[in-house]
Amino acid sequence: MLSTLQPPRSLTLLPFRRFHGSKTIASLASSSPTLDASFVSPPQSQILTTRRSLLSGETTASEIAKSYLSRIRLTEPQLKCFLHVSENVLKEAQEIDQRISRGEEVGPLAGVVIGVKDNICTEGMPSTAASRILEHYRPPFDATAVKKIKEMGGIVVGKTNMDEFGMGSTTEASAFQVTANPWDLTRVPGGSSGGSAAAVAARQCMVSLGSDTGGSVRQPASFCGVVGLKPTYGRVSRFGLMAYASSLDVIGCFGSTVADAGVLLHAVSGYDRFDSTSSKQDVPEFDTQFLSMDSFESKPLKGVRVGLIRETLEEGVDSGVRSATQEAASHLEALGCVVTEVSLPSFSLGLPAYYVIASSESSSNLSRYDGVRYGNQVMADELNKLYECSRGQGFGGEVKMRILMGTYALSAGYYDAYYKRAQQVRTLIRKDFKAALDHNDILISPAAPSAAYKIGEKKDDPLAMYAGDIMTVNVNLAGLPAIVLPCGLVEGGPSGLPVGLQMIGAAFDEEKLLKVGHIFEQTLKGSGFVPPTLPNVA
Amino acid sequence: MATRALLAVVTASPPRMIQIKASTFSSSLKFQRHITTIGRCFSSDTNPSVLQPPDVSRLAETARISLTPSEIEECGAKIRQVIDWFGQLQQVDVSSVEPAIRAEMEGGNLREDAPETFENRESIRASIPRFDEVYLKVPKVLNKE
Numbered sequence: 001m002l003s004t005l006q007p008p009r010s011l012t013l014l015p016f017r018r019f020h021g022s023k024t025i026a027s028l029a030s031s032s033p034t035l036d037a038s039f040v041s042p043p044q045s046q047i048l049t050t051r052r053s054l055l056s057g058e059t060t061a062s063e064i065a066k067s068y069l070s071r072i073r074l075t076e077p078q079l080k081c082f083l084h085v086s087e088n089v090l091k092e093a094q095e096i097d098q099r100i101s102r103g104e105e106v107g108p109l110a111g112v113v114i115g116v117k118d119n120i121c122t123e124g125m126p127s128t129a130a131s132r133i134l135e136h137y138r139p140p141f142d143a144t145a146v147k148k149i150k151e152m153g154g155i156v157v158g159k160t161n162m163d164e165f166g167m168g169s170t171t172e173a174s175a176f177q178v179t180a181n182p183w184d185l186t187r188v189p190g191g192s193s194g195g196s197a198a199a200v201a202a203r204q205c206m207v208s209l210g211s212d213t214g215g216s217v218r219q220p221a222s223f224c225g226v227v228g229l230k231p232t233y234g235r236v237s238r239f240g241l242m243a244y245a246s247s248l249d250v251i252g253c254f255g256s257t258v259a260d261a262g263v264l265l266h267a268v269s270g271y272d273r274f275d276s277t278s279s280k281q282d283v284p285e286f287d288t289q290f291l292s293m294d295s296f297e298s299k300p301l302k303g304v305r306v307g308l309i310r311e312t313l314e315e316g317v318d319s320g321v322r323s324a325t326q327e328a329a330s331h332l333e334a335l336g337c338v339v340t341e342v343s344l345p346s347f348s349l350g351l352p353a354y355y356v357i358a359s360s361e362s363s364s365n366l367s368r369y370d371g372v373r374y375g376n377q378v379m380a381d382e383l384n385k386l387y388e389c390s391r392g393q394g395f396g397g398e399v400k401m402r403i404l405m406g407t408y409a410l411s412a413g414y415y416d417a418y419y420k421r422a423q424q425v426r427t428l429i430r431k432d433f434k435a436a437l438d439h440n441d442i443l444i445s446p447a448a449p450s451a452a453y454k455i456g457e458k459k460d461d462p463l464a465m466y467a468g469d470i471m472t473v474n475v476n477l478a479g480l481p482a483i484v485l486p487c488g489l490v491e492g493g494p495s496g497l498p499v500g501l502q503m504i505g506a507a508f509d510e511e512k513l514l515k516v517g518h519i520f521e522q523t524l525k526g527s528g529f530v531p532p533t534l535p536n537v538a
Numbered sequence: 539m540a541t542r543a544l545l546a547v548v549t550a551s552p553p554r555m556i557q558i559k560a561s562t563f564s565s566s567l568k569f570q571r572h573i574t575t576i577g578r579c580f581s582s583d584t585n586p587s588v589l590q591p592p593d594v595s596r597l598a599e600t601a602r603i604s605l606t607p608s609e610i611e612e613c614g615a616k617i618r619q620v621i622d623w624f625g626q627l628q629q630v631d632v633s634s635v636e637p638a639i640r641a642e643m644e645g646g647n648l649r650e651d652a653p654e655t656f657e658n659r660e661s662i663r664a665s666i667p668r669f670d671e672v673y674l675k676v677p678k679v680l681n682k683e
Contacts, residue, residue, distance in 0.1 A: 124661075140661035233641040247640035273649045277640075280647065352624050363601060370602070372674055377667035383679045384602065392604030400605070401613050404597045405620060411600075417589055421627050423637030428630075430638055462616050463623060479641020507642070 042293060042522040043529075045259035046206035047112050054100060054111050061100075061111035061155075065093035068113045068157060072204045078185055080177045081199040083118050084126045085158040092155045109267055110153030115199045115208035118159040119166055120251065121240035122146050125156070129242045130174035131164045133375045133394025143240020144275065145209060145251050145268040152267050157205050160195030164396045165366065166213055166244045168192050169468050171220075172459055173398045180455070181223060182531035184493030187452040190220030193254070197224040200254045201531050207255045207264045213245050214354050215448075215472025217252035218484040222447035222500025225486045225529035227517070229253045229261040232507045233479030234279035236265070237272030245361035246277075248354075248476040256529075258485060258517040259290040265510060281508050289515040293522050299336030300519050305440045306332050307342035312445035312471055320490030324499040325446045328487040328520070332444070335519060342436045342443065346428040347474060353425035354473035355466060356409050360419045362399075363406025369394065401462070426477045433478045437506045442516055445471055447484040447500035451492060471502060481505050483513045485521055486529040495532040592617050 053059045069089060076082060096110050116122055119129035121139035123146075128134040146156065163173035171179045171194025179194045181187040182202040189198040193210030197220035200208050210217040212230040221228025230252045241251055251268065255261035269283040308329050313322050329339045371377035371390025378389035395403070409418035436443055448471055458465045475482045482504045489496035501520075505513040594614040598605045605613065656662070668675040 123658075137665060138661070140656075140658040140665070271647070276647045276649070278647065279644060281644075349627070349630060352627050355620065356624055356627065367602075371667065372676060374665035375667075379677075381677055383677050385604075386677055387602040388604040391602055395603065397609075397613065400598075400603055400609070401616055401620075403601050403603065404592070404594060404613065405617055407597045407601045408592045408617070408621060409624070414589060417628065418624060420637050421630070421632060423639060424632035424635040425627060425630060427635050427638040428632070430642070462620055466620075 041528075042524075043257045045257045045263070045290065046255070047109065047260050047263045048290070050111050050206065051108070054096075054106070057100075061093035061096040062090060064111055065089050065113060065155060065157075068203075068205060071202070072157070075182075075202050075204060078180060079182060079198055079202055079204070080179050081160055081189075081195040081202065081204055082115070082158040083128065083130065083161050083174075083176055083195070086125060086156055089113070089155055089157055096153060096155075107151065107153030108263070109149060112154045112207065113157045113205045114149055114154045114264075115158060115160045115196050115205040115254075116146060116156050117162055117193050117196050117208070117210045119162060119211055119242040119244075120146060120209055121242070122156060122159065126159060127242075128159075128176075129165045130162045130176055131369075131394065131396065131399070132175045133369045133371070133390065135175075135376055137375055139240070141240065143251075144237035144272045146240065148268050149209075149264075154267070160193070160199055160208060160210075162195055162210075163192035163216075164399050165242065165362070166192040166211055166216055166249075167362070167398050167402050169215070169219060169465050170455075170458070171195060172455065173396060175396050178455060181452045181493075183225060183452065183495075183497055186454055187493065187497070188223065188455050188457075190223030190448070190452060192216040192220075193228075193252070194220045194223075196254050197221050197226055197228065200224070200226045200256055201529075203256070207253065207260050209264070209268070210252050210254055211241055211244075212250050212252040212472075212476065213248045213358060214476050215469050217254065218472050218475075218482060218500070218502060219448045219468065221254060221484040222486075222498065222502075223452040225498030225500075225531065227255050227258050227261045227486075227521075228447075228484040228500070229255075229265055229510070229513075230475065230482045231265055231269065231510055232279075232481040233476075234277055235281075235283075235481070235508065235510070236268050237270070237275040237278040239272055239274035239278075243365040245358040246365060247361060248358060250476075258483065258514055258521050259287075261483070262286040262289065262510075262514040262518075279508070284511050286511060286514050289511060290518050296519065296523070300523075301332065301516060302336035304332075304337045304442070304516060306337045306339045307436050307440035307443045308339055309347070309436075309443055309445040310341045310343045311347040316449055316467075316470075317446060318450045318490070320488075321446045321448070321450060321499050324488030324490065325444070325501060328501045329444065331487075331524065332516075332520065335523060337516075339444075340440070342440060344429075344432040344436060344474070346425065346432045348470075349425045350429050350474035350477055351466065351470050353422040353429070354469070354477060355405075356418045356422035357426070357477075359402045359406035360409045360422075361406070363403045363410060366395075366399070366403055398462075429474050430478045433474070433480060433504075437480075437504075441505075441512060443504040445502045445504070447471055447502040451490050451497035451499055475502075475504055480507055481510045481513055483510075483517045485517050487520075487524070493532070498529055592621055 121127045121143045123142045161179045168191045170188035171191040181189040196208035196210040201224035217228040236251045253261045253264040266286045271280045272278045380386040484500040486498045487501035488499045
């Protein structure tokens, strides 16, 4: 029931996008989603296509790897998505080809070219979390998620740029370089997993791993026009993920399609004895969700109850983002969903509660970086001085600020007023989500209040930067899974800027998000979400 | 420390329920920068006289981070701004609400507390900035009494 919503203001959308003009929501809801003349072929899963073409002998892993490496060489000088590119890519690809030619089994990710965020440990490959304090650090082990990827034949192509230790929303807080958004090189890719998102958008890799503490997978996915999947807290082992805020951190997945993000999630999910917070819940075969378009019924999502979160479309959200979200809701209705508005009364409290919790936990987690056992050391004549100088010179401005804010919030006498109170607010947020999800299968909202903004625009204004996380932080506080997928374009850049739709599900129900997301994506009309700056990308 | 005095005179007001969403949503997006300290109120379960604005030099010492004078100035201004903004949490009535330390999850996933040998020891040692045989090397710890 969308009668309370404003009609879509599509003037801000580019003309080639779907649902433009003066169509009303009612007329869209009754139109068939799949039988439209303007329909362009839906995006194809890179992982499933790779597997098919490798096994049929149509191409080789070496050919695929070479084409990705050459695209990296071509685009990296402008984009700067990677902090490190692996020297072993071709060698690993050749090994896969040899196995295939010998008729041996290969893993489900064989030949898949994967980027890994730099705060996820990769054995023998630099892993710095984009911080000076870990410059040149090479971990002695693989994170469990990386280990699983390698065991399944995936090729780690390199380590992607990020905001230092995940603290930021633009990737400008990297100690080493600023990543550009492939849709407009003067804009940020979002963050903190900006390198992982931009690399997938620019087809420098097929899929990538990121981490999401308050939106660090979903917001850059929205800014870069790719799919970003934040799993349920506990779904993926965090062993080898450099801890930022342990009660919130999860490893997440990027892909250019929902199927790719889902297949990657399936690969990295599951209980791990090295992470006591990982869950023993069954990991369902997500693959069965990714039916081909031909098998869709006319209302493939008939009866799915969707709650549109009212608070996410209020003042402060760009009008283009608002209309794209409302049109996405109409599209879901056209697919058979029952869309109603829901209210989360505690919604606005999530942002300050999140920043109290994240800062507090970071001040504790980052105490391990002391320059003694690994990382950069600044020598001094006294031990405390060594700590202070190593940390003072090793951490960037935003990291120092958050550690100090956390130190303040956890100080004796302040704990109840800040940290404990924020934990109580988390209880309120959890209850509100539970109530909303008791009546709905999924909830939807924008992924961010705006599309990608200019590099430097919010760099010196922490509160303006934090405000951009309003759509995503609550989901981390509640520990729920959410997927962001491109749903429209707004004006800006050479050919428009992508806007992401966020779908939030009940704990451990990624399956439903992937099913709804896949059908939404495959039936979305338009040109696909390929950035204009890319040479020769299909 | 003028703000300390202001904070100290603020008394507990009747806790407001969290029906403030519509207004705070937009204001949290725009972040009214100049929230006056007097405007903040604390509900009865916190002791307002304890809350003092951050002393950045002391915090940096506690967190073992050396800061230059210009960093203290720049960082300090930003930290005060954000801590001020955290103040809105004091308006929420949470008197009967249990804190949630993280998302709901099953327990009992702890592994047995038994030592295991990590094979790649050389690689760990290679990361250590200074060591002497089996010891990490650091400057002397006890300087003066």
